[in-house]
Amino acid sequence: MREFGYERAFGVSEAVALLGSAPDARFLGGGTNLVDLMKAGVERPALLVDVRELPLDGVGFTGGGGLRIGATVTNSDLAAHPEVRRHHPALAQAVLAGASGQLRNMATVGGNLLQRTRCGYFTDISKPCNKRSPGSGCPAVDGEHHNHAILGASARCIATHPSDMAVALAAFDAVISYETADGPGELPMSEFYPPVGDTPHIETALPPGALITGVTLPPSPVAAHSRYRKVRERASYAFAIGSIAAALDVRDGVVREVRLALGAVASRPWRARAAEQALIGGPANAEAFAAAADAELAAAEPLPDNGYKVTLMRSLVVAVLTELTEEVSR
Amino acid sequence: MAPSTSSAITLNINGEKYTLPVDHRTTLLDALRERLDLTGSKKGCDQGQCGACTVLLDGRRAVSCLQLAVAAEGRVITTIEGVADGEQLHPVQQAFLDLDGFQCGYCTPGQICSAIAVIEEHAAGWPSAATDDVRPEAGVPALGAEEIRERMSGNLCRCGAYVSIVQAVAQAAEATGTQDKEAVA
Numbered sequence: 001m002r003e004f005g006y007e008r009a010f011g012v013s014e015a016v017a018l019l020g021s022a023p024d025a026r027f028l029g030g031g032t033n034l035v036d037l038m039k040a041g042v043e044r045p046a047l048l049v050d051v052r053e054l055p056l057d058g059v060g061f062t063g064g065g066g067l068r069i070g071a072t073v074t075n076s077d078l079a080a081h082p083e084v085r086r087h088h089p090a091l092a093q094a095v096l097a098g099a100s101g102q103l104r105n106m107a108t109v110g111g112n113l114l115q116r117t118r119c120g121y122f123t124d125i126s127k128p129c130n131k132r133s134p135g136s137g138c139p140a141v142d143g144e145h146h147n148h149a150i151l152g153a154s155a156r157c158i159a160t161h162p163s164d165m166a167v168a169l170a171a172f173d174a175v176i177s178y179e180t181a182d183g184p185g186e187l188p189m190s191e192f193y194p195p196v197g198d199t200p201h202i203e204t205a206l207p208p209g210a211l212i213t214g215v216t217l218p219p220s221p222v223a224a225h226s227r228y229r230k231v232r233e234r235a236s237y238a239f240a241i242g243s244i245a246a247a248l249d250v251r252d253g254v255v256r257e258v259r260l261a262l263g264a265v266a267s268r269p270w271r272a273r274a275a276e277q278a279l280i281g282g283p284a285n286a287e288a289f290a291a292a293a294d295a296e297l298a299a300a301e302p303l304p305d306n307g308y309k310v311t312l313m314r315s316l317v318v319a320v321l322t323e324l325t326e327e328v329s330r
Numbered sequence: 331m332a333p334s335t336s337s338a339i340t341l342n343i344n345g346e347k348y349t350l351p352v353d354h355r356t357t358l359l360d361a362l363r364e365r366l367d368l369t370g371s372k373k374g375c376d377q378g379q380c381g382a383c384t385v386l387l388d389g390r391r392a393v394s395c396l397q398l399a400v401a402a403e404g405r406v407i408t409t410i411e412g413v414a415d416g417e418q419l420h421p422v423q424q425a426f427l428d429l430d431g432f433q434c435g436y437c438t439p440g441q442i443c444s445a446i447a448v449i450e451e452h453a454a455g456w457p458s459a460a461t462d463d464v465r466p467e468a469g470v471p472a473l474g475a476e477e478i479r480e481r482m483s484g485n486l487c488r489c490g491a492y493v494s495i496v497q498a499v500a501q502a503a504e505a506t507g508t509q510d511k512e513a514v515a
Contacts, residue, residue: 005333006354006400022333028401035357035396036377047333048354050401076390080456082466089464096459100484101448102381105390106397236459236483 001038005047012179015051016211020181022047027211029072029111032103037116041125042132052108056213059084065219071110071212075099075165078109088217090226090245094168097230100237110212113166113176113192114204117159117267118239120144130156131200146305147241150313152266153301157200160264161193162239168228170269171245171261172217178210185210193268200267222247222257225328229320230263231312240264242312248324250284258321262296262313272296275317284325286318293317339403343368344412358402359383359394362409370410370439374486381485384440385409391447393484410439413446421505422446422498431498433489441485445499448481449473449506473503 005022009015019025025047028034037043056070059081067083078084079095099107121127121139128136140148140158148158170189178185187205194205206212217223226247232238243263249256258279260272275296282288293314300310340349341361348366359376362368362385371394374382378396385394386408413420422445425431432438452473457464460480461471471477478499479492487495 001355003335004354005335006337006398007333008401028398031398031401032378032393032396035398038355039377048398048401052401076451076456079464080451080454085457085464085466092457092464093459096457096461096464100381101451101481102384102391102393102444102484103378103396105387105447106392230459236480 001041002044002046004045006050007047008050008053010053012054012056012211012213015049015054016179016181016209018047018049019211020209025049027051027110029108030074030103030106031111032099032107033111033115037123040123042116042123051110051211056110062216062219067217069109069215069217071214072108075104075107075109075112076101078165079104086224088168088172088220088223088226090171090223090228090247091165091168091217093228094164094230094243094245097228097240097243098164109165109215112163113169113212113215115162116203118162119148119159122159131159131203134199134201141303144305145303147239147264148303148306149266150300150302150306150309151262151270151297152195152268152299154196154198154200156198157196157267158303159200159267161266161268162264163269164228164230164240164243164263166193167243167261167263167269168226168245169215169217170271171226171247171259172220172223173259175216175218176212177214177216178206178212180207180210182207184213189269190271196267203267220247220259222249222259225249225324226259227320227324229316231316242309242316244313244316244320246317246320246324248284248321248328250325250328253284255279255282255284255288260292260296260317262316265300265309265313272317274299279321284321286322289318289321290314337400339400341366341399341402341407342405343407344409352399354398354400356399357395358385358397358399358407361399362394368409368411372436372439374437374440379486380437380440381444382437382440384443384485386443386447389447389450391444408443410443413442420446422449422502425498425502425505426495429494429498429501431491431495432487433491437485437487437489441482441487441495444482444485445495445502448478448499449503451481452477452503473500475500 278292372382374380
């Protein structure tokens with residue numbers, strides 16, 4: 001591991017200034033991903049700016065009835081928070097589905113959004129990887145890709161985004177707040193993770209040197225009827241091979257409102273807008289749910305070893321929407 | 331000017347203060363084991379996947395292999411060496427002994443530290459991925475086998491002593507008074 005400096009920041013503007021004080025500086029939150037990648041040689045910062053003690057560890061209502069989540073709130077505190085569990089249960093479920101109790105205690109909301117792909121080629125510095133070393137190639141396309149993207153990928157990179165939390169945030173139209181040396185800014189989740197295209201090494205739309213300060217969930221009555229379902233290769237403590245965050249409102253058998261986001265299928269949490277449009281105003285039954293899933297998955301471009309994800313995601317959409325229909329009809 | 335790559339830090343471990351210079355690359359696990367002779371915390375994978383290095387930071391379980399020592403300054407650190415009350419074993423330690431919650435014992439310090447926190451997290455009303463309805467009005471289910479297995483999934487046991495580990499955690503939860511006796515049965 002490269003030697004590095006360490007500074008602990010106690011204020012947001014101090015943290016941003018410290019980051020700008022040295023080249024190759026990184027913010028350190030819980031460190032569950034960054035320290036691991038430093039051990040692997042994937043990350044080689046010259047300076048860590050520890051932001052864990054910034055006063056950004058609260059969860060509370062916004063004036064309009066939404067929820068504001070500070071960037072240094074731990075995954076554990078987010079998932080245990082009564083208002084999150086009451087108003088956005090899929091968000092609590094998504095966070096609880098990720099990692100282990102130990103890691104959730106350490107990991108922060110800001111860091112969760114910025115975690116890196118677990119593609120084995122990305123984390124192995126002896127291998128080419130366009131994300132880690134632009135222009136070096138992507139061995140996954142013709143190699144081990146059974147858990148890689150089926151939607152929105154490019155020939156340059158087929159890695160998936162690993163976060164469960166971000167899938168729920170995408171479904172709920174979360175807005176990410178950040179601070180730079182030039183002042184504060186905001187990005188909606190729909191723009192936070194840019195398409196892969198020819199630049200897989202550019203993973204977020206954050207300006208250089210920006211510090212995530214929080215996440216705002218707009219008021220959304222439908223979010224109270226939401227679920228997160230995660231499929232993985234063992235019962236617990238594994239990354240998803242497919243996941244879904246869904247929220248549904250049904251009146252008299254007709255879909256009034258629906259939110260759908262898919263995980264482990266793309267370089268970013270995949271908001272399933274084609275499926276949502278297919279569902280609105282239509283019947284809330286298994287046939288309609290399957291047709292909506294097909295509308296979304298028509299754009300899928302599976303590789304030789306990940307075609308199962310198309311079937312899996314279709315089944316997940318139907319299963320979770322059926323369960324939500326039963327819940328809201330009660 | 332290049333930033334300094336080492337610092338003198340003071341760590342608060344099991345109620346005692348330890349002052350030592352550390353290279354910033356030093357993890358808390360390596361500081362405990364290699365510098366402070368606190369070798370109860372074990373190094374398994376060294377990448378946050380096995381839980382053998384689990385300690386309590388400010389009362390919450392964490393993997394010490396991904397925790398930089400320099401970033402642990404100012405936090406209250408409890409290791410397996412600090413969970414007993416003198417000669418009186420912690421109820422979780424006693425339960426692991428009573429029920430053979432181990433075979434080789436390498437993962438056991440991490441299992442015990444993790445289980446201590448699991449019982450406290452459950453008593454505080456935290457749901458888990460095994461909790462069907464996470465809404466606060468639904469309450470949190472009793473600490474039965476399914477909840478224990480999910481909550482302890484960050485601690486691997488290569489000997490496969492899981493059956494006894496689950497029983498030990500359930501017994502310890504009962505012994506600490508956070509568990510309805512009938513719910514475990």
